[in-house]
Amino acid sequence: MVEWNFLAVLSDIDLLLLGLGNTLVVTALALAFGIPLGLFLALSRLSTIRPLSVGSAFIIEFFRTTPPLVQLFWFFFALPILIDVRMTPFIAAIVTFSIQSSAFFAEVFRGGILSIDKGQWEGAKAIGMTYGQSLRRIVLPQAVKRMIPAFMERSIELLKTTTLVSTVAYADLMFQANDLAQKTFRPLEVYTVVAVIYFLLIFTFSQISIAVEHRLARSGESTVR
Amino acid sequence: MTEIVRIENLHKSFGPLEVLKGIDLTVDSGETVVLLGSSGSGKSTLLRCVNFMETPSEGQVSLHGELVGSENNGGMQYRERELCKLRTRIGMVFQHFNLFPHMTVLGNVMEGQVTVLGRSKPEAEDKARQQLERVGLADKAEEYPARLSGGQKQRVAIARALAMDPDVMLFDEVTSALDPELVGEVLKTMRQLAEEGMTMLVVTHELGFAYHVANRVLFLHEGTILEQGEPQKVLKDPETTRMREFLEGHSLFKLPD
Numbered sequence: 001m002v003e004w005n006f007l008a009v010l011s012d013i014d015l016l017l018l019g020l021g022n023t024l025v026v027t028a029l030a031l032a033f034g035i036p037l038g039l040f041l042a043l044s045r046l047s048t049i050r051p052l053s054v055g056s057a058f059i060i061e062f063f064r065t066t067p068p069l070v071q072l073f074w075f076f077f078a079l080p081i082l083i084d085v086r087m088t089p090f091i092a093a094i095v096t097f098s099i100q101s102s103a104f105f106a107e108v109f110r111g112g113i114l115s116i117d118k119g120q121w122e123g124a125k126a127i128g129m130t131y132g133q134s135l136r137r138i139v140l141p142q143a144v145k146r147m148i149p150a151f152m153e154r155s156i157e158l159l160k161t162t163t164l165v166s167t168v169a170y171a172d173l174m175f176q177a178n179d180l181a182q183k184t185f186r187p188l189e190v191y192t193v194v195a196v197i198y199f200l201l202i203f204t205f206s207q208i209s210i211a212v213e214h215r216l217a218r219s220g221e222s223t224v225r
Numbered sequence: 226m227t228e229i230v231r232i233e234n235l236h237k238s239f240g241p242l243e244v245l246k247g248i249d250l251t252v253d254s255g256e257t258v259v260l261l262g263s264s265g266s267g268k269s270t271l272l273r274c275v276n277f278m279e280t281p282s283e284g285q286v287s288l289h290g291e292l293v294g295s296e297n298n299g300g301m302q303y304r305e306r307e308l309c310k311l312r313t314r315i316g317m318v319f320q321h322f323n324l325f326p327h328m329t330v331l332g333n334v335m336e337g338q339v340t341v342l343g344r345s346k347p348e349a350e351d352k353a354r355q356q357l358e359r360v361g362l363a364d365k366a367e368e369y370p371a372r373l374s375g376g377q378k379q380r381v382a383i384a385r386a387l388a389m390d391p392d393v394m395l396f397d398e399v400t401s402a403l404d405p406e407l408v409g410e411v412l413k414t415m416r417q418l419a420e421e422g423m424t425m426l427v428v429t430h431e432l433g434f435a436y437h438v439a440n441r442v443l444f445l446h447e448g449t450i451l452e453q454g455e456p457q458k459v460l461k462d463p464e465t466t467r468m469r470e471f472l473e474g475h476s477l478f479k480l481p482d
């Protein structure tokens with residue numbers, strides 16, 4: 001008969017909360033860098049300048065197809081050998097997940113931009129708008145609305161993937177959990193609590209995203225033309 | 226008469242397909258020129274070369290006597306900045322409206338003024354409301370385009386173009402996507418513009434409009450202008466068999482005799 005005892009976990013819950021904070025920091029920073037970088041990669045890939053579109057297509061596909069753990073290890077262990085940088089687990093985590101998620105966001109952006117009717121570009125162009133103005137004022141505002149569900153999904157995926165940073169000893173929620181499990185000899189309770197924390201976090205997040213989607217659908221101006 | 230648009234020896238090819246094969250055309254201030262021609266004859270392409278939505282393969286376009294682009298060992302060179310500026314002076318209305326669905330009607334008509342011309346918001350709003358009044362839609366300013374009928378959408382699109390104070394307006398089959406009962410309100414707006422002295426280049430299959438409003442009718446066939454002249458002459462007594470055949474195909478459109 002297994003005996004559950006959460007006391008040891010709960011008395012050290014601040015360790016887990018510290019880890020949770022770090023997890024959120026990595027996720028937030030990866031989003032903050034990854035989304036603009038993703039837009040840049042998407043626009044490059046859509047560009048008519050061949051080297052630019054081929055180059056960004058390569059970067060996007062490379063980071064979408066290689067395992068994130070390999071990427072993380074590469075940035076943490078391999079990159080410092082190539083160039084003279086001091087890699088901390090934190091920096092390696094941010095770099096890896098910014099670039100990795102930007103590759104995914106790039107495809108979300110690209111899909112969103114391509115989903116906008118060509119007539120929108122034409123309407124904008126005909127009143128004298130430049131490419132940048134058309135994109136910023138006409139195409140992106142419409143595309144972003146359509147992309148919100150995919151964005152939310154990607155962000156949740158990113159949050160889950162950040163558990164990998166524990167492998168390079170960055171003190172995220174997972175790392176703290178491993179630590180605590182060894183210290184207390186209570187892996188059952190520790191990992192249960194961690195699972196619940198992730199569940200609550202992601203469940204709340206997806207509830208918010210559903211609410212946002214509903215609001216967008218209700219505002220009713222998302223139809224083409 | 227001041228000349229607004231001058232097109233000289235205009236050629237346009239898409240890959241191996243030569244769509245325009247040397248077009249010469251001038252449109253004078255206040256003139257309404259109607260372009261006729263069967264499907265695929267190059268009407269849209271010609272119109273789109275005037276405001277450089279398409280870049281001509283050969284030939285020259287001038288607006289108000291100013292050559293667009295610069296000559297560069299035999300060919301023409303265009304800078305994107307110059308073309309954007311040019312497009313602010315040439316209004317274009319499309320078959321499918323191309324209104325911005327995420328903006329209100331007022332927003333649609335203000336957008337180019339604010340973002341492109343740099344007018345202040347109050348100034349742009351005044352202007353926008355004037356233009357909406359002009360097309361008879363002052364009461365729809367706060368609506369989103371999705372809530373309008375096709376005819377109303379098209380009139381908003383006309384107001385959006387007018388708000389830029391263009392020197393000339395281009396219309397590409399602007400009533401073709403409309404339900405028959407909505408065609409009239411748009412044609413009426415266009416007629417009113419013509420009467421107010423707007424310079425217009427119009428592609429349409431509405432022969433009644435051509436007959437009553439146009440100063441000149443052009444018949445485009447396989448990328449060349451086959452026939453042109455006063456509507457009363459060209460539409461009733463065409464010289465070429467091509468034009469006669471084309472007109473017979475349009476017998477549905479009533480022509481007063």
Ligand SMILES: Nc1ncnc2c1ncn2[C@@H]1O[C@H](COP(=O)(O)OP(=O)(O)OP(=O)(O)O)[C@@H](O)[C@H]1O
Nearest residue numbers: 239242244262263264265266267268269270271398
């Ligand atoms: N962007 C393009 N790329 C390739 N071919 C094109 C392009 N635009 C037009 N064409 C071709 O050029 C020819 C003339 O087209 P255009 O749209 O100017 O004809 P149109 O007279 O406006 O016909 P319609 O009455 O059907 O609108 C057609 O054969 C068309 O397929």
Ligand SMILES: [Mg+2]
Nearest residue numbers: 268269270398
């Ligand atoms: Mg056409």
